[in-house]
Amino acid sequence: MRLYRSHVLICGGTGCTSSRSNEIKQEMEKYITEFGLENEVQVVMTGCFGLCEAGPIVIVYPEGTFYSRVKVEDAKRIVEEHLLKGRIVKDLLYYEAITEVSDTVKAVNEVEFYAKQMRIALKNCGVIDPESIDEYIAVDGYKALAKVLTEMTPEQVIEEITKSRLRGRGGAGFPTGKKWAFAASYQANQKYVACNADEGDPGAFMDRSILEGTPHSVLEAMTIAGYAIGASKGYIYVRAEYPIAVKRLNIAIKQAREYGLLGENILGTGFNFDIEIRLGAGAFVCGEETALIESIEGKRGMPRVRPPFPAEKGIWGKPTLLNNVETYANIPAIINNGAEWFASIGTEDSKGTKVFALGGKIKNTGLVEVPMGTTLREVIYGIGGGCPNGKKFKAVQTGGPSGGCLPEKYLDTPISY
Numbered sequence: 001m002r003l004y005r006s007h008v009l010i011c012g013g014t015g016c017t018s019s020r021s022n023e024i025k026q027e028m029e030k031y032i033t034e035f036g037l038e039n040e041v042q043v044v045m046t047g048c049f050g051l052c053e054a055g056p057i058v059i060v061y062p063e064g065t066f067y068s069r070v071k072v073e074d075a076k077r078i079v080e081e082h083l084l085k086g087r088i089v090k091d092l093l094y095y096e097a098i099t100e101v102s103d104t105v106k107a108v109n110e111v112e113f114y115a116k117q118m119r120i121a122l123k124n125c126g127v128i129d130p131e132s133i134d135e136y137i138a139v140d141g142y143k144a145l146a147k148v149l150t151e152m153t154p155e156q157v158i159e160e161i162t163k164s165r166l167r168g169r170g171g172a173g174f175p176t177g178k179k180w181a182f183a184a185s186y187q188a189n190q191k192y193v194a195c196n197a198d199e200g201d202p203g204a205f206m207d208r209s210i211l212e213g214t215p216h217s218v219l220e221a222m223t224i225a226g227y228a229i230g231a232s233k234g235y236i237y238v239r240a241e242y243p244i245a246v247k248r249l250n251i252a253i254k255q256a257r258e259y260g261l262l263g264e265n266i267l268g269t270g271f272n273f274d275i276e277i278r279l280g281a282g283a284f285v286c287g288e289e290t291a292l293i294e295s296i297e298g299k300r301g302m303p304r305v306r307p308p309f310p311a312e313k314g315i316w317g318k319p320t321l322l323n324n325v326e327t328y329a330n331i332p333a334i335i336n337n338g339a340e341w342f343a344s345i346g347t348e349d350s351k352g353t354k355v356f357a358l359g360g361k362i363k364n365t366g367l368v369e370v371p372m373g374t375t376l377r378e379v380i381y382g383i384g385g386g387c388p389n390g391k392k393f394k395a396v397q398t399g400g401p402s403g404g405c406l407p408e409k410y411l412d413t414p415i416s417y
């Protein structure tokens with residue numbers, strides 16, 4: 001394994017990719033080779049860093065230098081000035097770019113936008129290369145799966161998830177442990193685990209970013225779920241409009257199979273589980289769980305009458321556990337850190353964190369994750385920077401079209417789920 005003196009992280013989320021971060025990477029690699037730095041500097045394309053407004057973002061470690069609004073033409077300067085000569089390229093620094101007030105804030109850990117957040121579902125997003133299973137394993141990836149398969153019974157796994165008091169992040173907020181217990185309680189020769197990555201709400205990109213930035217977290221969680229309920233097959237239903245997420249998921253599934261983390265006899269424990277992707281064509285209704293199941297079966301996406309619920313009769317009429325992407329992304333952390341740790345975050349009734357996609361008339365459009373109980377004011381003003389151009393706040397729409405439009409008087413209400 002090679003040790004590098006510098007790591008350059010380039011955002012490969014959809015926002016920065018559409019602002020040409022792929023070309024920035026190619027240019028940087030070209031100049032790194034030209035200046036003979038290829039054995040000293042490693043360039044990594046990550047998932048979304050969160051502060052999409054300031055993209056494309058490039059972060060240079062070990063200093064954590066936070067460059068924003070980087071253009072393809074800036075690649076040479078970063079390589080020559082920073083990586084070769086050790087001089088920060090001042091005019092590309094985040095704060096330099098947006099304000100004259102501070103030229104002291106240079107590193108990512110000093111950026112206020114991040115200081116007020118807590119990352120569980122997004123823990124690895126913007127940190128690792130989502131196309132490298134080795135990088136995921138290096139940050140404790142698949143440790144939870146190994147623990148579950150070698151140290152826990154399915155009942156203990158369900159109990160741990162129940163005790164964490166995690167609720168589904170797909171909208172209805174159903175207690176996840178309870179849903180897993182229902183799915184486990186039905187006997188059948190075949191059961192399924194499904195992941196709802198349809199994310200039809202306009203403006204929402206939480207699930208997409210998780211899949212783009214840390215796809216293995218979702219695969220790991222679904223495999224844990226398969227063990228817990230007794231399923232051997234999983235489906236991820238993801239919309240075709242998310243090509244980067246689909247590409248990285250395909251790479252992640254292939255790598256997990258090669259490493260014996262998907263497929264037959266996982267980690268030599270005798271447990272079999274595999275995952276397939278199903279592409280959605282972008283119908284909002286297909287985000288509803290029973291319409292999604294119809295669509296997975298190749299039929300028109302029309303909701304089924306419930307009951308029976310999917311836990312009893314889901315895909316092909318078999319017991320099916322269906323959770324949202326963000327719900328799954330919390331699972332490895334709960335297994336690794338314990339249910340009590342998770343239940344200590346948030347409020348009395350609402351545990352853990354929530355990821356938000358900030359869009360519209362807000363300064364810091366991007367992706368944030370905050371503990372439950374944080375107020376909307378904190379999210380909109382403390383992290384989001386408030387309305388741009390000194391405009392007065394009128395209302396905020398939460399949760400897409402199925403959510404609500406809230407006026408100012410709700411800004412101090414703690415977020416719950």
Ligand SMILES: Cc1cc2nc3c(=O)[nH]c(=O)nc-3n(C[C@H](O)[C@H](O)[C@H](O)COP(=O)(O)O)c2cc1C
Pocket residue numbers: 167168169170171172173174179196197198199200201284285286287288289290322323324325327328
């Ligand atoms: C019209 C409609 C659209 C929905 N769209 C989504 C969606 O895009 N993603 C999602 O996870 N859940 C969506 N849901 C909720 C799902 O039916 C389901 O409750 C959820 O995926 C379950 O996962 P969870 O328990 O982890 O939240 C939608 C529900 C309705 C009624």
Ligand code: FES
Pocket residue numbers: 011012013014015016017047048049050051052053055056057366367
């Ligand atoms: S896509 Fe680059 S910061 Fe979000």
